[in-house]
Amino acid sequence: MIYLIGFMGSGKSTVASKLAQKLQCSYIEMDESIEKQEGLTIPEMFTQQGEDYFRKKEREFLRNTKGEAVVSTGGGVILSPENREILRRGTAVYLHADWETIVDRLKNDTSRPLWSGDEAEKKQRFEDRLPLYKETAHHVVVVDDKAPAVIAEEIAARLKS
């Protein structure tokens, strides 16, 4: 499995489908798969069942999803040690975007429950997670100021080398 990991807005979902096309393998969108399975959107899940419920569904999903595919993960997937171990068993590619890039890309976003609250809280979450993305990644790709197709190409080249 090739897992794209990174903070909300780093472009995992956008890039993963392009990468899968390039590698001629299937593509799995983790957030969407969990939403379909639960019959709820992520904001609904957070409101009705709570974040812990969603995190449990993420762990179950990773544990049970095997095979050869490109997976765009949810931004918080690296919070669980068990998940980090599963990601390390495959190939984990960290899409690193600077804070300014994330803020710009998500400036009109209302679909991410953890992209709310004040700026300091969001930035703290970003900084707290950075070491977890880095320690999990086999490859780090910087994505600021690059088009999705260019990023997919860069990842494909990295995976070949």
Ligand SMILES: Nc1ncnc2c1ncn2[C@@H]1O[C@H](COP(=O)(O)OP(=O)(O)OP(=O)(O)O)[C@@H](O)[C@H]1O
């Ligand atoms: N390389 C890029 N250049 C410009 N805009 C981008 C790029 N990649 C993604 N975006 C835009 O940024 C926003 C977030 O992208 P995307 O949903 O792929 O992020 P994500 O990493 O999957 O986030 P999440 O962790 O919340 O699932 C979208 O509006 C998308 O169009």
Ligand SMILES: O=C(O)C1=C[C@@H](O)[C@@H](O)[C@H](O)C1
């Ligand atoms: O960064 C996060 O914790 C999240 C990112 C999204 O992909 C979703 O998985 C959800 O909104 C939580």
Ligand SMILES: [Mg+2]
């Ligand atoms: Mg996504």
